[in-house]
Amino acid sequence: MLNLLWGGMILIGILYGGISGNFEAVTLSALDSAKEAVNLCITMLGVVSMWSGLMKVAENAGLVEQLAGKMKGILSFLFPKIPKEHPSLKYISMNMIANMLGLGWAATPAGLKAMEELKNLEIDRGTKVHIASNEMCTFLVLNISSLQLVPVNIIAYRSQYGSVNPAAVIGPALVVTAMSTVVAVIYCKIKCAGKNS
DSSP states (O other), X not given: OHHHHHHHHHHHHHHHHHHTTOHHHHHHHHHHHHHHHHHHHHHXXXXXXXXXXXXXXXXXXXXXXXXXXXXXXXXXXXXXXXXXXXXXXXXXXXHHHHHHTTOHHHXXXXXHHHHHHHHHHHHHHTOOTTSOOHXXXXXHHHHHHOOOSSOHHHHHHXXXXXXXXXXXXXXXXXXXXXXHHHHHHHXXXXXXXXXXX
């Protein structure tokens, strides 16, 4: 569906450019945008590689395990039905830590692994595998709301586009993502309580 939507918008833009006599401007815009996209990808590749590497070093050094241990209280509140030593909690912790650092791209592998482990948990419980569990839904909603202490990706975008103070978004991002996370937790708790009653 999205392919059709994007393809349609591009086609409409090209047709309008041709009809209005601005086909040269459309062509130059397309080339400039392609160049800008490549430059942005190279910048973001460096940022994501650095932070993903740091996350891997932290994991190998045992820091992720320690942070996950410190998050046990929060995780048991958010996911009360997941057994205490279940492997999904480690991946959920890694995902949440990466999201708190504003590394959405680096959080994705841990998030996928967490979902895989949550699916395995549902198989062990003997429930229908093709239906998302409360834990899966809660994790997904929290992942989307994602509390960010340092929005690294946004800072990198702002730096790429010449912002005078790229880090100026830290305060507003913290407030907004904290609010969205609180709302997400309340929503999930209400929904899970409604399902269990």
